[in-house]
Amino acid sequence: MLKWEEYIMGKYKEVLFMKIIICANEQELDRKAAEELANHIRRNPDTVVGLATGGTPVGMYKQLIDMHKNEGLDFSRAITFNLDEYVGIPYDHPCSYHAYMNDNLFDHVNISRDNINIPDGLSESLEQACTEYEEKIKSVGGIDIQILGIGHNGHIGFNEPGTPFDSITSVVELTASTREANSRFFDSIDDVPTHAVSMGIKTIMHAKKIVLLAKGADKADAMAKALYGPVTTDVPASVLQLHPNVTVFVDEGAGSKFPTK
Numbered sequence: 001m002l003k004w005e006e007y008i009m010g011k012y013k014e015v016l017f018m019k020i021i022i023c024a025n026e027q028e029l030d031r032k033a034a035e036e037l038a039n040h041i042r043r044n045p046d047t048v049v050g051l052a053t054g055g056t057p058v059g060m061y062k063q064l065i066d067m068h069k070n071e072g073l074d075f076s077r078a079i080t081f082n083l084d085e086y087v088g089i090p091y092d093h094p095c096s097y098h099a100y101m102n103d104n105l106f107d108h109v110n111i112s113r114d115n116i117n118i119p120d121g122l123s124e125s126l127e128q129a130c131t132e133y134e135e136k137i138k139s140v141g142g143i144d145i146q147i148l149g150i151g152h153n154g155h156i157g158f159n160e161p162g163t164p165f166d167s168i169t170s171v172v173e174l175t176a177s178t179r180e181a182n183s184r185f186f187d188s189i190d191d192v193p194t195h196a197v198s199m200g201i202k203t204i205m206h207a208k209k210i211v212l213l214a215k216g217a218d219k220a221d222a223m224a225k226a227l228y229g230p231v232t233t234d235v236p237a238s239v240l241q242l243h244p245n246v247t248v249f250v251d252e253g254a255g256s257k258f259p260t261k
Helices: 003-008 026-043 058-071 097-104 126-139 176-185 201-205 217-228 236-242
Strands: 019-023 048-051 079-082 084-086 145-148 170-173 195-198 209-214 246-251
Touching (some): 026 048, 026 145, 026 209, 026 246, 058 097, 079 126, 084 097, 126 170, 126 195, 201 236, 209 236, 217 236, 217 246
Parallel strands (some): 019 246, 048 079, 048 145, 145 209, 209 246
Antiparallel strands (some): 084 195
């Protein structure tokens, strides 16, 4: 049993160490986060990578594309698993995470299509699709490095406040605030799906290393609560305090409410 699992069962009280890097701006954050991931791939070409979507990692993906084109960063043996996908929208829909990943990374590097894994939000049996996703992650030995963003309400993946820490890949209902935040990618909030398939918190926490990215002052409250507040399902990202290998990259805005020494 891992220490974070002991913690949620009341058997372990220590909060573990995180490496927190405050970057001067978004560009520095993008570069450092890309270097973190690239170094893993260089050391182990068969690295299993958990990938995030949304606005935050776009710059990191651009840096990785540049590293592929200019430095020969090789994705041919890497295996990827995305955190989530909306339920009910076609994969070629411009707001699907299949389309997002193709546009922002996969179409521009030499990754094998056979090694790309994204949750199936169109399956006739979503429950079975979730089970198969968990089994696929286990079959390759688990995720070596998981990239995360954070929602304004502290969610990771689409694990909204109140999600149990022992959750695994499942269909989740999106909160009104999350749908509102994501409506900027759609024509209107009415077009934003109400549900998604998301890796669970337990799935995320079983990654060997986690890299959390946050940009902008609008994420400052969530980041302060996640890293320095109590560990609680009210702030899902707070569980990361219990993971033994987390690196956090924030710009000055996102880190502006961290306690000072």
